[in-house]
Amino acid sequence: MSQTTAAAAPSPVVPDHPPTAAAAAREIAAGRLSPVDLVEACLRRIEAVDGTIHSFVYVDAERALAAARHAEAEIAAGRSRGPLHGIPFAAKDNYDAAGLPTCGGSRLMAGTVADRDAILVAAMKNAGAILLGKLSTWEYGTGNGGEYFDLPIPTTRNPWDTQRFAGGSSTGAGAAVAAGTTVIALGSDTTGSVRLPASACGVVGLRPTHGLLDKAGMIANCYSMDVPGPLAWTVEDAALVLRALAGPSATVAPAPTRPASLSGLRIGVILDPGPGMAGPDAALVTAFTEGLTVLEELGAELFEISLPVPAAECFLAAxxxxxxxxxxxxxxxxxxxxxxxxxxxxxxxxxxAMTRASDYLAAQRVRRMVADALDRTIRTYDAVVTFGAFHVAPRLGVEPEMTAFTADTMLTPFSLSGHPSLVQCNGFTGSGLPLHWQIVGRRFAEANILKIAAAYEAATTWRLRRPTL
Amino acid sequence: MTDTTPWTIDEIAAYAARYGLTRLEPAHLERMREIADKVALASAAIPRMPRKSDEPAPVFRVPLT
Amino acid sequence: MKAMPKLAPAAPELVHLTITEASRLIAARRLSPVELVEAFLARIAATEDRLHAYITVLGDEALAAARQAEADIAAGRYKGPLHGIPFAVKDNYHVVGVRTTGASRLMLDYVADETATAIERLTAAGAILLGKLNTWEYGTGTGEIHDDLPFPLARNPWNTDRFTGGSSTGAGVAVAAGSAMFALGSDTGGSVRLPAAAAGVQGMKATYGVVSRAGILPNCWSLDVAGPLTWTCEDNALVLRTIAGHDPRDPGSADRLVPDYLQGIGAGIAGMVIGVIRDLGPDAPSMQPDTRANLEAMEAVLEDLGARLVEISLPAPLSGYRQIVGAINWGESYSIHERDFLERADLMGKALRDKMTAGFTMRAVDYIAAQRRRRELAQSTDAVLSACDAVLAPCTFLTAPTFDDQETLTKFTFGAATSIFNATGHPALSICNGFDADGMPTSAQIVGRWFDEATVYRVARAYEAATPWRAERPVL
Structure with a gap:
């Protein structure tokens, strides 16, 4: 019985890749798929490709399989916990998971084993999801700059082109979702560390509203800007995870299923980062423009607006x-x-260590000005569409490319302001590298950006392509 | 507002020692000197808010969350 | 320990009425706001050469407002208990078109283009602004007094050779002397409660976020709390009730409803659990014997009123809180006044310049470390405080000293137990609890749970009603 909603199309079946969480949930509910099969599929995929892309730093096959058998039994006994029951996920190695090492990609934490789950890992487990292991990260979530090949873990490779960067600091999270070594990944984003890997790897990365999700049990990188968030192959999956993470008390809208129309929505469009920063690559501009046409065809009303504070100034303060x-x-x-x-x-x-208190406070004062100005802008619309990074995934070790990728972005304004933002794939370059854009919403209005992203995703074919490894 | 003439390596060594960074290797100190110049420039480039009532973003609030 | 205080005349003069008494007369049309304001202006004229409580007196404006109030009330447009009541504000509150100096040479010509929300709310309730009160420069209080500011030092009405408490130096003086019926000050580490303590009046630092800071020259964003100084606790509750409440102009403002603090203020304290903080750690100043005796007597009064007293101890010594408040204040004050410091430091008094220099050399990691420690201290302190209905704590460790003794002056200010509750954000009221052998007022703090000013007032009011201290006014 797969005739649930008119628009619900079956997810593409890609050989060797696990299905999306939503598709797997439907199959599990129909009794056609077992959590054990699903976990085994991910483990096989890890076995097959992770020696090349290095998305995981630690795989806990034994406990994952035990949890899958437990889930299978619970579901068979009619005690389903919902759509994430039996779905495999993995967490960036700055989240604690009981009994597993937390190393944050650092020699400084070698030998550290967590004795309890981070709140969000626990939330995923409570929803029935199954932890496969921990994902690679740049050291302590450090997110800007280059790759120096000097961490105690192998460098994660981009599954679309293994000579290229997978985005950071949640380096393993984007790569794992794109390569299918996990279905869901939990990452964390200070100035783009969920959204950059999502952009580099062509997956969905959501940075929810600042303060929506609990950070207890995660290695802090920057108190005032750290936001945890999910990475997934589809918007629907990201929405399912957000609901599980936000907890029952939070008002998070249900996962959108392929909305056919965006009519009545007013969407602001920001094109220009302002002075002091190089603009986007031509391929990103083309994909962006075509994407806007899709939104218009879906019925949205578009308005060109400007960034109230130059992105370069935001980057400096951040x-x-x-x-x-x-x-x-x-x-x-x-x-x-x-x-x-x-x-x-x-x-x-x-x-x-050398920054003076006055300079830190000056930056925090700029931040308030940016946040207030952006909020006044965003409040007038249902959502804002803009660029994410201004370049495609750079070549590893090519320093100017790497630094430009992490520094020239439209990501930091929303890190400063705390608005929810989502990055999604909106096409590919001629050589097959994913392109992307960013959708930003009003604070605590994740529902709007998920709806827009889901409608765009359903109207385009980008989710049919997977990296070949 | 800020003197952005380059730091000397002696100034850096003294500064680092003053704040307890005693185990940095010479190459680290040299790197710190380069950074210090960047910090001075970056710090000078942060716009100062026009009014004294323009507050930093995270304000203290109770109850603590 | 009560020496014979100087006794005030038996029939209270107009300027020594409480707000509650005056407003009853005004509501009954037995007292005109014009008559009242004239009495205060006359009192100011008679005492300012000795007290220097005011920086700016707005005599004509106050009289015009009084005539308007009189007309409104005569026409049946009575606005409530603050209608026609004269007050004054520390000269770091802005009023459109009026000079704000912050007692600084840097601002002698500054005319404000906004009005503080607290003042807007008071004038909307019919209160009448008499003028702007003396302060330490920009609200800075290191404790030392250098007498290098552009205005003469305010002087204590109980003994004009004595210090007034700072930084709201004029605010306690004006209320005690009857040159304002109530005053607004601002408190970063004790700047409302210390002047209240020195002058024997009641001063409230409410929970951080309860009173809007909008339109007040900031000293330290994350610690500043604006608050009233009054002769009685009931008056204090009345003023706070009027100025409290969410203000979108203040990013630190708490968005929650303000209870009516006067409701149940007289219900007594029988059965309440009151925590008592006696030991503030080995490095707290030694307490003057009369101050200690009056604190102990106060404990006995609270017990007689039916409260159960429980000794509690704070998670850190006084110095641990003071250090945090000091570091945060350096960092934020520097950020606020950076341009002044870089361009015109020579115009600053020594106390402010010293603080700016400290902020200049401070690193970001140290400021952040202080804010992190503050969060931890606030949480662990709250765990102790919230186990009680209210808490009795020392305020100053000695009565207001004379101006010639720098060391004792510093001990009075810097050694006080007030900064604890700036660090933690809890409401704290300084209340007069007697006099020392020289006739100088002593004080204590009554502290409450976050946002529970109502219980603080209830305890304070019960104590006040059971003791004779409000019958005595300084004679000038």
């Missing part, structure tokens, strides 16, 4: 805030074990 708070968080380690750090983290912490 850098000062990020490095200062990181330096405060990891101060003792910078004093005692700087030689055990990778170049990127040590660079950031030294920068933060």
């Amino acid at each position: 850098s000062v805030i990020g490095s200062s708070e990181s330096a405060a968080i990891h101060e003792a380690e910078l004093r005692e074990r700087p030689q055990d750090m990778g170049f990127a983290l040590r660079d950031k912490l030294m920068r933060g």
Whole structure:
């Protein structure tokens, strides 16, 4: 019985890739798929490709299979916990998971084993999802700069082109979802660390409203900007996860199923990052423009608006805030074990250690101005569509490309302002690298951006393509 | 507003030692000198808010969440 | 420990009425706001050469407002208990078209283009602004007094050789001396409660976020709390009720309903659990014997009124809180006044310049570390405080000293137990609890749970009603 809603099309079946969470949930509910099969499929996929892409730093096959058998039994006994019951997920290695190491991609935490789950890992498990293991991350979630090949874990590779960067700092999260080594990934985003991997790997990455999700049990990177968020292959999957993470008390709308129309929605469009920052690649501009046409055809009304504060100024403020708070968080380690750090983290912490209080406060004051100005702009619309990163995934080790990818973005304005934002694939380059855009909503109105993203996804064919590994 | 003439390596060594960064290797200190110049420029580039009542973003609130 | 205080005349003069008494007379049309404001202006004229409580007196404006109030009331448009009541504000509150100096040479010509929300709410309730009160420069209080500001030092009405408490130096003086019926001050580490303590009046620092800071020259965003100084607790509750409540102009403003603090204020404290903080750690100043005796006597009064007293101890010594408040204040004050410091530091008094210099050299990691420690202290302190209905704590460890003793002056300000509750955000009222052998008022703090000002007032009012201290006014 797959005639649920008129628009519900069966998910594409891609050889070797696990199905989406929503598709798997339908199959599990119909008794045609077992959580054990699903977990085994992911484990096989890990076995087959993770030696190449290195999305996982730790795979807990034994406990995952045990949990899958338990889920299978619960579901068979009629005790289904909902759509995530039996769905495999994995967490960036800055989330604690009971009994597993938490290393944050750092030598400084070698040997650390968590004794309890981070709140959000626990929330996923409560919803019945099955933890496969931990995903690669740049050290302590350090997100800007390049790849220096100096961390204790292998460098994650982009499944669309293994010579390219998978986006960071949630490096394993985007790669794993795109490569199908997991169905769902949990990442975290300070100045783009969910959205950059999503953009580089062509998946959906959601940074929810600042404050919506509980960060307890995660390694802090920057108190005032850290936001945890899911990465998934489809918008519907991201929405299912958001509901599970936000908990029953939060008002998060149900997962959108392929809305056919966006009529009546007013969407602002921001094209220009303002002075001081290079604009987007031509391929991104083309895909963006075509995407706008799709939104218009779906019935949305589009309005060109401008960013109230240049993106370069936002990036500067975010850098000062990020490095200062990181330096405060990891101060003792910078004093005692700087030689055990990778170049990127040590660079950031030294920068933060030298920043004066007045400069940090000046940046936080700029942030309030940016947040207020952006809120006034965004409040007038149902959502805003803009660019995410201004480049496609760069070549690993090619320093100017790497730095440009992480620094030239439209991501930091919304890190500063705390508005929910989502990155999704909106096409491919001629050489098959994913393109993307960013949809931003009013605070706590994730429902609007999920609806728009779901409608766009249903009207386009980008989800039919998977990386070949 | 800020003196952005380059830091000297001696100033950096003194600054680092003053704030307890005593285990940095010479190469780290040299890197710190480069960073310090960038920090000085970045700090000077942060716009100062026009009014004294323009507050930093995270304000203290109770009850604590 | 009560020496014979100087006794005030038996029949209270107009300027020594409480707000509650005056408003009853005004409502009954037995007292005209014009008569009342004239009495206060006359009192100001008679005492200012000795007290220096005011920086700016708005005599004509106040009289015009009084005549308007009189006409409104005569026409049946009575606005409520603050209608026609004269008050004054620390000179860091802005009033459109009026000079705000912050007692600084940097602002002698500054004319404000906005009005503080607290003042707007009071004038909307019919209260009449008499003028702007003396303060330490920009609200800065290191404790030392250098007498290097552009205005003469305010002086304590109980003894003009004595200090007034700061930084709202004029606010306690004006209320005690009867040159304002109530005053508004602002409190970063004790700047409402210390002047109240020095002058024997009641000063409230409400929960952080209850009173709007909009339109007040900031000293430290994350610690500043605006608050009233009054002769009685009931008056204080009345003023706070009027100025409290959410204000979108203040990003720190709490968005919650304000209870009527006067409701149940007289219900007594029988059965309440009142925590008592006696020990503030090894590095707290030694307490002057009369101050200690009056605190102990106060405990006995509260017990006689039916409260159960339980000794509690804070999770950190006083110095632990003071350190945090100091560091946060350096960082934020510097950020606020950076341009002034870089361009015109020579115009600053020594106390402000010293604080700016500290902020200049401070690193971001140290400021963030202070805010992190503050969060932890606020939570662990709340765990202790919230187990009680209210808490009795020391305020100053000694009565207001003379101006010539720098060390004792610093101990009075910097050693006070007030900054604890700026760090944690809890409401704290400083209340007069007697006099020392020299006739100088002593004080204590009554502290409540977050947003529970009502219980603080209820305890304070019960104590006030059971003791004779409100019958005595300074004689000038």
